[in-house]
Amino acid sequence: MAEARRRVGPKKERIRPVVERLAVEHADAAIALRFRSPLELLVSVMLSAQTTDVNVNRVTATLFEKYRRPEDYLAVPQAELERDIFATGFYRQKAKSLRGTMRLLLDEFDGAVPRRLEQLTRLPGVARKTANVVAAELGEPQGVVVDTHVRRLSQRLGFTKQEDPVKIERDLVRLVPRADWGRFPHLLIWHGRRVCDARRPRCEDCVLVDLCPSSRV
Numbered sequence: 001m002a003e004a005r006r007r008v009g010p011k012k013e014r015i016r017p018v019v020e021r022l023a024v025e026h027a028d029a030a031i032a033l034r035f036r037s038p039l040e041l042l043v044s045v046m047l048s049a050q051t052t053d054v055n056v057n058r059v060t061a062t063l064f065e066k067y068r069r070p071e072d073y074l075a076v077p078q079a080e081l082e083r084d085i086f087a088t089g090f091y092r093q094k095a096k097s098l099r100g101t102m103r104l105l106l107d108e109f110d111g112a113v114p115r116r117l118e119q120l121t122r123l124p125g126v127a128r129k130t131a132n133v134v135a136a137e138l139g140e141p142q143g144v145v146v147d148t149h150v151r152r153l154s155q156r157l158g159f160t161k162q163e164d165p166v167k168i169e170r171d172l173v174r175l176v177p178r179a180d181w182g183r184f185p186h187l188l189i190w191h192g193r194r195v196c197d198a199r200r201p202r203c204e205d206c207v208l209v210d211l212c213p214s215s216r217v
């Protein structure tokens with residue numbers, strides 16, 4: 001679809017009403033992964049690469065009964081861990097990353113999950129997006145998570161013209177009030193799933209219709 005067609009106000013003036021309306025519309029917007037501790041959160045997010053949250057939850061329901069502490073991931077042969085996470089896909093690489101991460105947690109962080117982005121991104125297999133998700137869920141967002149929905153909606157809403165996730169995040173952290181960094185991606189993700197579909201956005205049912213330059217109605 002063509003982007004940025006309708007005339008709307010400057011993005012700095014639209015960002016607050018966009019966040020407020022989406023917060024009302026998707027009051028239930030939250031991370032779909034199930035976890036009970038920072039360690040389970042970290043493992044879930046690492047496993048969620050290239051697969052669905054539903055799939056990860058199915059695997060972790062039993063995984064987290066067996067692996068409770070960082071040591072547990074190192075106490076079994078790598079092949080056993082690979083089997084236990086097999087259904088999330090890319091299991092060899094994920095098992096390797098998990099073990100490397102647990103090693104570093106034990107060696108440098110007393111077995112606890114760190115909260116700073118620069119610490120999280122030192123963990124093997126933890127890229128900026130994973131680190132951003134974990135930090136935000138731990139209540140200390142230090143950036144804005146950019147996934148496929150956040151990218152598409154930010155572009156449609158005229159909040160960025162960039163394609164590269166790092167550059168999109170740079171635009172969003174300048175625009176989105178810091179207090180909203182944590183919930184903003186969830187709101188866009190849920191709006192993207194429910195209303196602003198990649199192929200068929202339902203502009204006629206959208207609460208942002210007068211604030212969106214890409215609206216088709």
Ligand code: SF4
Pocket residue numbers: 156157195196197201202203206207208209212213214215216
């Ligand atoms: S569904 Fe809403 S946010 Fe998406 S393009 Fe249409 S008006 Fe814009």
